[in-house]
Amino acid sequence: MSEIIGINGPVITVSGGSDFCMAETVKVGASELEGEVISLRGGCATVQVYESTSGLKPGDAVRGTGVPLSVCLAPGMAGNVFDGIGRPLKSCGGIYIEAGAKKTASGASEKKWSVNFCVAPSETVFEGQTIAETVETPSVVYKVTVPPGTGGSVLSVSGNGLYSTDDVLALISTPSGVKEIKLAQHWPVRTPRPCKERYAPDRPLVTGQRIIDMLFPIAKGGTAAIPGGFGTGKTMTQHQLAKWADADIIVYIGCGERGNEMAEVLEEFGGLIDPRTGSPLMDRTILIANTSNMPVAAREASIYTGITIAEFYRDMGYHVALMADSTSRWAEALRELSGRLEEIPAEEGYPAYLASRLSGFYERAGYVKNLNGTDGSVTIIGAVSPQGADFSEPVTQNTKRFVRCFWALDRTLAYARHYPAINWIESYSEYTEELKPWYKANAGTDFMKNRAKIIKILCEENEILEIAKLIGADILPDEKQLTLEVARVIRIGFAQQNARHETDAYTPLAKQVKMLELIIYLDETCKKILAKGAHVDALRRSGIFDEIIGLKYEKQNGSDDGLKKYYEKIDLVFDGIVNKTENRYGV
Amino acid sequence: MEYKGFSELNGQLMFLDGVKNPVFDELVRIKADRGVYGEEQLIGRVIKISGGRVVVQVFGRTDGISNGNSVCAFTGRPMETGLSADILGRTFDGLGRVCDGRGDIFPVTRKDINGSAINPVKRVYPRNYIKTGISAIDGTATLIRGQKLPVFSGNGLPHDRLAAQIVRQASAEGEDGKNFAVVFAAIGVSRDTMDFFRQTFEESGALSRVVMYVNLASDPIAERLITPRLALTAAEYLAFEKNMHVLAVITDMTSYAEALREVSSSCGEIPGKKGYPGYLYSELASLFERAGIVEGSSGSVTQIPILTMPNDDITHPMPDLTGYITEGQIVLDRRLHLKGVYPPIAVLPSLSRLMKDGIGDKYTRRDHPALANQLTASYAKAEEAEALASVIGLEELSETDKKYIAYGKMFEERFIGQKKYENRSMEETLNIGWDCLRLLPKSELNRMPPEITEEFFQGEN
DSSP: EEEEEETTEEEEEOOOOOGOOTTEEEETTTTTTTEEEEEEETTTTEEESOOOOOOOOOOOOOEEEESSSSSOOOOTTTTTTTTSSSSSSGOOOSOOOTTTTTSSSSSSSSSSEEEEEOOOTOOOTTHHHHHHEEEEETTTTEEEEEEEOOOOOEEEEEEEEEEOOTTTEEEETEEEEEEEEEEEEEHHHHHHHOOEEEEEOSOOOOSSSSSIISSSSSTTTOOOEEOTTTSSSSHHHHHHHHHHSOOEEEEEEEEEEEHHHHHHHHHHHSSSBBBSSBBGGGGGGEEEEEEETTTHHHHHHHHHHHHHHHHHHHTTTEEEEEEEEEEHHHHHHHHHHHHHOOOOOGGGGGGTTTHHHHHHTTTTOOOOOOOOOOOEEEEEEEEEOOGGTTTTHHHHHHHHHSSSSOOOHHHHHTTTTTTTOOOOTTETTTTHHHHHHHHHHOOOOOHHHHHHHHHHHHHHHHHHHHHHHHHHHGSSSSSHHHHHHHHHHIIIIIIIOOHHHHHHHOOOOOHHHHHHHHHHHHHHHHHHHHHHTTTTHHHHTTTTHHHHHHHGGGGTTTOOHHOOOOOOHHHHHHHHHHHHHHHHHTO | OOOSSEEETTEEEOOOOOSSSOTTTTEEEEEEEEEOOOOOEEEEEEEEEETTTEEEESSSTTTTTTTEEEEEEEEEEOOEEEEEEGTTTTTEEEEEESSSSOOOOOSEEETTTOOOOEEEEEGOOOOOOOOOOOOHHHTSOOOOOBBBOOOOOTTTTTTHHHHHHHHHHHHHHHHHHHEEEEEEEEEEHHHHHHHHHHHHHHHHHHHHGGEEEEEEEETTGGGGGTTHHHHHHHHHHHIIIIEEEEEEEEEHHHHHHHHHHHHHHHTOOOOBBGGGGHHHHHHHHHHHHHHHEETOOOOEEEEEEEOOGGGGGGTHHHHHHHHHHEEEEHHHHHHHHTTTOOOOOOEEEEEEGGGTTSSSTTTTTTHHHHHHHHHHHHHEEEEEEHHHHHHHOOSSSHHHHHHHHHHHIIIIIIIIOOOOOOOOOOHHHHHHHHHTTTOOOOOOOOOOOOHHHHHHHOOOO
């Protein structure tokens, strides 16, 4: 019998180490708290406990379960909230979380699901193949798949009907014996689920957020980081993406963040209607909540629980977007546990394996061909909360090595309430090249050229502002002043987006492209006007810049009629000013 | 089970060997007959069990304790505090003992002071705002019932006055005063500060609704780790079991972090940034997350922790980690203070994350969200203009920039600035905001949906 011999916060030492294997899940004490073996040494095992260890004492029994930390994957996950190790929070006690709660996928294992089969006895099935389906929520069809590594001929199926998650749906004869297939599957969270092959990312995850879709796009199956100090809007940006991205499933991991934020997501997503399915956004959302006061070891696990669920839906052929808010809290959990284990720290107290853990996590993203031949993707968007908003700290730096999109949030922009506070000089996307063909086909052949022009104007503005800070903008040459004005239109009328405004919260891709074209047209026309000898003041007085800024609130999202009047207005300004100028000079 | 003596005593850590059945996190009572110092009763907590050795963290002075004169009793239970509705109007010391000379209270329940994590799905998302009567808060960083909104201050800035004004004016506004309570925790504050708060509570007539937990600057360091937990346990009890709206004011959180650092370093732990332990974030979160509204209770806990930023540095780990946990922050600014603006609230870095859902049409006024946004954005531009003016001179500025300078000045003096006893209505606050904006050309109001500008702007002045 193994028992506790030492306790240090969430880390306990257990006698009888030879009874356990590495990474095995154990049950600790009378209330069966869940823990995981993290090292074996000299007849003792070190265990990290996923719940509060307050009240444990030496001599309490510890029981091995023989399986690694796993999550139960079953219908009922969509629309639900889980803690860091995959327990449904709705059935975890009263207003305070109870210790030793049990793991079920839905929290309502007695619920019966209406299952339709798509295989018959004696058929041969392969790993990953869908053998039955059930409607999980109005937005999600849950597919019962043959677990990876299993395959053979179907011995029996239990006919269409109502089943609970633990009922046997089918028996399969495999080389290693007869296997039962149930609605529920278990999968060890630290092992990536296999796929047939990985595709190169070639299509974007369309988010409806202009600065992201147009300037720094992310591919489906890609990775992105959102670093920013507190108050710069990481969570708001993540929420916007979770609401509007064109993914089938959203997995949102609240890792070491605020309890009220989780309450907000639950309430808000339950009320918002997904424009594509017509049912609440919550129906396609899975929340993993480990708030900052919940046990720190479960925070470490929460990231893996989330990505495993994401991969599971990917295997059904869905496009999944995973938001991790925030990966810094996860890294800090690693640091805290590492400190308790008295490991030798590397940079700023973080363990030396920080980089490999981060890369291991981000590498689980990808656009893949599943085992069953369908296509699916997992896109990872991780928030990073650097201490003191200093991007040179280890978590930001190591994350930067493994992600291909970097949306740097800027405190100055946030102070001016410019949201999303994505800084256009520091941010980048490495996917632009790979996505070129897609944008050419879907956003017009001129798109990439226009995008380059917009970026150029913003960069020029940045340089001009350096000078303007010293001498004032008024005495700059006219064309420089024009650049500042057009850049202002881009910044306020395009990059800035009001998440609370009905129309502005989400911009369809078609409208985004047209807005870009219109701004380019504005820039070119104004340059022509200046070339005719007019002054930039005349343009300012015409109010055309503010007109264009107002375009984002235009309700007729992207229709040609809606835009026509803006083109006409620009032309009108041109005619007005140019004619006056020409008259004055007697041309 | 009682044990005589110990194996090792180092600062506030006591090491004992051969203890039978120690429980992690349990409370230990230490009795020491210290001869000339007199008898002393101390308490401690089991923080580590390793083999046969137990580490006890002692709260209080260990001076005069010897192997021969001390006896440790292991209680087998975590540290608890006795509570009843009678705690209102009473004052306790940093360890929860009555210290106002009015006799003990008779507890109806005992609670673990460490609390438990509130289940996120049982939380109710906070939506009702608390009117503080202070424009810079009500207008641009609205306080919401159930929120945790810290005040980031510096030494010598009037954070105490501000906190006092919030308590005074917020309590006056409670829809029914009966349901309102203040839990006040003083951590390592000076006697003068304590007296100031006591006086404020007396003046406002709220003293009978205030529970105070006081650890003075001269009290033992390790006690500071206990004081805020006692206060929050009391706050949770009043809110979730007695259905009261509780405002918990905790000052000064920096003293708490420093106590934690001191204890951590005496335990020989690996230090993180600026010597604070790596788990400072988790520690702070275990306090700050004890705010909110839960299902099945009509009460709420709203937290206003005050912390002084060492050297006014907002990137110091203390304000930095706090900002990551709390739902916004109110930042005080020395520059405004020197200009004579009271309260010297720096509007740009101040933020309330929950205000977006608690203001506007249904709660305050339709134009509030856009107005708050516009006021802040324009103030940011005013600061830019100010910076430019200091380089090229006021005269050289463009007409628009000059208007911004005027706006900035009026905004600081009329909107942010107000009297210490001035309790502005929401209507007044918003109207002053519009008065300031009217100094700017209409076309500069680019954060406003056009229909709002049309309705409220009504011509430039």
